[in-house]
Amino acid sequence: MMKILLLFFTILIMGHVSCTTDNVTGITGGSVIVTFKTPENSRQSPKSFCKKTDDECTTVTTAQDHLWIPDKRFSMTENKSVGFLSVLIRNLTITDTGEYKFKAGSKWSEDVTLHVQHEPCCGTLEKQTADLGGTVTIRCKYPETYKYFAKLLFKVQNGSLQTISSTRGATTGDRFSLNVNWQENVFTVTIINVNKHDDGVYVCGAFNTFGEISYNSLLTEVHLHITDPTGASDIYVIIIMSVCLTLLLIGGLSLLLLKLRRDESNGSISSPNQTNTRDCDEVCTTVYYENQTLESLYVNIKP
Template sequence: MTRIEVQCDWLMYYDSVPAGSPSSTVISVLSVILMLLLMGTSFLIVPLRKRRKTQVTGESTNKVTAYSGGGVRIKCKYEEGYETNVKYFCKGKLRPCADQIKTGVKHTWVHEGRFSLYDNTSAKVFWVLMRNLTVEDTGTYQCGVDKYLQIDTYTVVEVKVKADLNYGRSNESGYIGGTVNVSCKYPEYHRSDPKFLCKIVDTDVCTYNTSVKESEKWINEEHTSLYDDRTNQILTVTIRDVTEQDSGTYWCGAESDWESDHGYMVYMTQIYLRVIAVQSSVYPVHLPPTPAPTVLPRAFLVYSFIGVGLLLVTVGVITAVYCKIRRQGSATVRQTNEDYVNFSTFFSGP
């Protein structure tokens, strides 16, 4: 109301000034400048208000611990009534911070670079996935709810990425119908957290059905079993009756206070599983059955040995007789030759 009265007084004074006078010209110029200032202020007042004032939700800052080369899935809760608002995840301590991803899409994973966002309006929560982490990703982030012409609400998230080479990548292989065993080492920080093995689907989103929440106890889910050895900090996963559909990229991970409003999932070890067919199944070769060995009776073996012995004796006797006859024949020939010589001498005389 005051603004209108001032404008009315200004117009009454302007009407009292004679047209074409110097005062009239000055007043006209001042009026134009005043209107431009008012218009500029009206355009700046809302952005300045949104940048300088934000409302923080939650009692404390969320703290997330992740590892280089891995990934992390952060939970961002928001209040009822803002299901249709645009959600964003930005890096920086103060607003405006650098948006890493921002979307108004609901119930669908939206991807932008190494970041993904899923807004679940039914649970009034949106999840942010960070992949291929490096130490440089350490810093302060904000889960934000965009409120048009109002004060945004956000939750501060402190992300710390550790450089640890113990949780890298591995390759595994198995045959169709066989069994594959996978072992994943995890840090002391997640010793008491539930563990899981998830498979990458839908462009870098990792899904799983169950997790192991107790130490030294097998948990079975369809053809997969999980075992958490918290003493040695090793997660063992057994996949039975593997098929070609089981081939793909998996992650060993842990749920850190996931049931709370500030929980997160950390992905530590990447595993690539390759399931191959048995070579003989391509071109099967049918070989004739091998005959069973013939077992001879014991009596037959005895008689065989006796027969062989008699045969050897007979051959020996025949050989001895033959040799004796041959020697006697040689002696007779010599005697006959001597008699022939004597007889010739007798007839020929001295």
């Protein structure tokens, strides 16, 4: 009986330990942000983040000013005032699966196990366009395993991720609204009265927390481009007017050249006519005088 009780308590203890394991999930092609709270006495100590491999811990990144750095897969920032440390891993692959540790000074934190899985719904980069002053809807799919996670839409702002809209109630204004379709595993964020500041990079996310650690699994990256249809039409009008003026100028120059050629042609024809007329006058005058002379001679000879 004692052996059975001992075995029972051993299973309970093992189960409790397994429940405290900090497991984080991510999607291939997507990203993940892991955030944990640091002890107050270690907030001024240097921080680092590493991956355990064969009982060794290889440093992946140290604390930096910005979390979202385009040319880096690993980045980490620290908010010392509230004692939060956030690590971002971008463009996840299966090989990123493993155990990680945070280090504050000389002390290591508890292990965090990252599980990266492939989901056909997510891990992609999409592009959308919206007209200035119009309405746009960003569509975010999520896996079934994230069904009951909090849903968020972030925007990349000055090296950080700003929450635009969330099922947890966080939002940046009345222009944004979030709706969840539980049957299709999709949530959408609608933006009304679109302005030029809405142009940028958005990220669909799912949030989970346990103990001292929380994480956001970033599912889809959306690049939103804002266009100005009024400005585009003005450009088209300017182009059309420029083409018309060019054609009118070409036509006017053609007519002018044609007129000049016609005038030159008329001048070359009139010159011979004037010469012939002058020659004719001289001949006719000579003939007239000769006739007059002959007549006078005839009169004088006449008996």
